[in-house]
Amino acid sequence: MTAVDLTHGLDEQADAPIFEARDLVVDYHSRGQVNRALNHVSLSIAEGEAVGLIGESGSGKTTLARTLLGLIRPVHGQVTFRGQDLYAMKSIPRYRMLGRDASLVFQDPRSSLNPRLTVGAVVRDPLTVQRIGTRAERTDRVAALLESVGLPAQLVSRPVRALSGGQLQRVALARALAVEPGIIVADEPTSALDVSVQAQILNLIQQVRASRRLALLVVSHDIRVIRYLTDRTAVMYNGEIVELGSTARIHDDPQHEYTRTLLASVPSLKR
Amino acid sequence: MTVSTRIQPHRVDDGGGASTSTLAISDLTVRFPKRYGDVAVLDGVGLSIGPGESLAIVGESGCGKSLLGLAAANMLPPTAEVGGQIHFRGRDLYRLRGRERRAVRGAGIGIVYQDALTSLNPGMSIGAQLRQVFRLGSPYTPSDLLDAVGLPDARILKAKPYQLSGGQRQRVLIALALAREPDLLIADEPTTALDVTVEAKIIELLQRLQAELDFALLFISHDLAIVSQLCHQVAVMYGGQLVETGPTAEILTNPRHPYTAGLLAASSSLDEGHGTLATIPGFVHPPTEFPSGCRFRDRCSHAQDDCAARPVLTDGPRRLACHHPLTSTDGGPR
Structure with missing residues (x-):
């Protein structure tokens, strides 16, 4: 067993995993039937590393992401976050710890952000919940966050519903960055966006990562998104990781049959 | 058994319109006076599709693509103020009333x-939903049609929508849409919610069905990559106006409008996947904030003062509305 130091973000800890999942098994029960959503899956994410999870609907990629985030208790196996066994903790301290250090970005900002709140309130919310800073400091922080995701300052008082999809995904990213997390988990962050706006958001994620030490777990069915954002990729199929390796290697030289199918299905411009 | 061996494809041309187009839209203008005042959210749109042809409407969200699809099906909400003409099989769709219009x-x-x-009724089995449509008259039987869309399993008929996968549901929708042997199929982003593997199969299915049944296809999408695999013709829309139209191959190899070039660059730089991805700066404004003249001008790297006057859409097989189009050597806006 690897001993993991609990100190946060020190440079000498370069390879210490943020997340480590060992031999996870998750079952879903429906109508007396048991569906195995994760079948003995192991994955680790190092400090500052960007990992992609690719696979089609039902392959278990979202289940794995949710299990890592302490939202689904596995029937077997263990998840450690910075060395702490998540499911050995009580739920409240578990959520408090993860909420402060791991953020989520969802596919569709229109359904994941409250349309009646202002942009400022959405971004400020995690700071308030985690009791970070004073009132004035939070206001400054919100302004800085909006700027860092390329949104004009006057949007702060606009209601969420008045923004376009691309702008909203920027707001979601600003909110995710608010607590200065060690990792962002992005579940299909650009699938609901137009191709042109998708490129803007992908650029932004890269830019945000370049300016701070941030690990990333990207869940997507689109190899182009995974290839652009991540260093390492896990290919999931039927609740198992069927291929795991560097993103470049998986893209250029896929070994598993399913990975090949996945790569061949990507639409490309036929001129 | 395929659908075409059972049924003779018919070519209806009742009414003897001016052309052989299945759908001919000319100078279509749509306003929502209560919501957007005097702004035309569709502004002078003209296009036509013949039997067996496929036309893609391309543009970002908020450019009026879906609205155009609704207008072509005569399904705009009553608050819409419609100008111009839409001829379907030679008859003016907006002059039809009551029973005739429904037919x-x-x-x-x-x-x-x-x-x-x-789009499907969550409480009803697929079979019951199909029968609802078939009762109105169809040359097929429900199971033949499910066969034709690649759902041969008899259990599908008994299943409720939530028991099917996204791809299966989309196939059911296609079966429903084709049940009454339409001359025009309008597909509004039919694969956007699907996985890439499933998406590829649905595109293949549409291609095969169109070859067999010879319907005209109006395909609405924001993804030029998919369009390039399916459609003969492309019409690019921005802010409710057509900015460029033409044969797909020509539009893809030689885009003239900076907006088309921007969409293409975004798509192909994602294919290549390194460095900073090409984007179109800014975003589509809501209709009340459309700039005057060329509606794309505030996002356009080629814009100059004269873009404040609306560019005229040229005529011919390759149409373009731009004061400062790209020359073929430009390659793109960046």
């Missing part, structure tokens, strides 16, 4: 929407 819409035009789960 044309129901049997002549099939529609497939993006989100199959909300």
Whole structure:
């Protein structure tokens, strides 16, 4: 067993995993039937590393992401976050710890952000919940966050519903960055966006990562998104990781049959 | 058994319109006076599709693509103020009333929407939903049609929508849309909610069905990559106006409008996947904030003062509305 130091973000800890999942098994029960959503899956994410999870609907990629985030208790196996066994903790301290250090970005900002709140309130919310800073400091922080995701300052008082999809995904990213997390988990962050706006958001994620030490777990069915954002990729199929390796290697030289199918299905411009 | 061996494809040309187009739209203008005042959210749109042809409407969200699809099916909400003409099989769709209008819409035009789960009745089995449509008259039987869309399993008929996968639901929607042998199929982002592997299969299915049944296809999408695999013709829209139209191959190899070039660059730089991805700066404004003149000008790297006057859409097989189009050597806006 690897001993993991609990100190946060020190440079000498370069390879210490943020997340480590060992031999996870998750079952879903429906109508007396048991569906195995994760079948003995192991994955680790190092400090500052960007990992992609690719696979089609039902392959278990979202289940794995949710299990890592302490939202689904596995029937077997263990998840450690910075060395702490998540499911050995009580739920409240578990959520408090993860909420402060791991953020989520969802596919569709229109359904994941409250349309009646202002942009400022959405971004400020995690700071308030985690009791970070004073009132004035939070206001400054919100302004800085909006700027860092390329949104004009006057949007702060606009209601969420008045923004376009691309702008909203920027707001979601600003909110995710608010607590200065060690990792962002992005579940299909650009699938609901137009191709042109998708490129803007992908650029932004890269830019945000370049300016701070941030690990990333990207869940997507689109190899182009995974290839652009991540260093390492896990290919999931039927609740198992069927291929795991560097993103470049998986893209250029896929070994598993399913990975090949996945790569061949990507639409490309036929001129 | 394929659909075409059972049924002779018919070519209806009742009314003897000016052309052989299945759908001919000319100078279509749509306003929503209560919501957007005097702004035309569709502004002078003209296009036509013949039997067996496929036309893609391309543009970002908020450019009026879906609205155009609704207008073509005569399904705009009553608050819409419509100008111009839409001829379907030679008859003016907006002059039809009551029973006649329903007959044309129901049997002549099939529609497939993006989100199959909300388009199907969640409480009804697939079989019952198919029978509802078939009762109105169809040359097929439900199981033949499910066969034709690649769902041979008899259990599908008994299943409820939530028990099917996204791809299966989309196939059911296509079956429903084709049940009454329409001359026009309108597909509004039919694969956007699907996985890439499933998406590829649905595109293949549409291609095969169109070759067999010879319907005209109006395909609405924001993804030029998909369009390039399916459609003969492309019409690029921005802010409710057509900015460029032409044969797909020409538009893709030699885009003239900076907006088309921007969409293409975004798509192909994602294919290549390194460095900073090409984007179109800014975003589509809501209709009340459309700039005057060329509606794209505030996002356009080629814009100059004269873009404040609206560019005229040229005529011919390759149409363009731009004061400062790219020359073929430019390659793109960046």
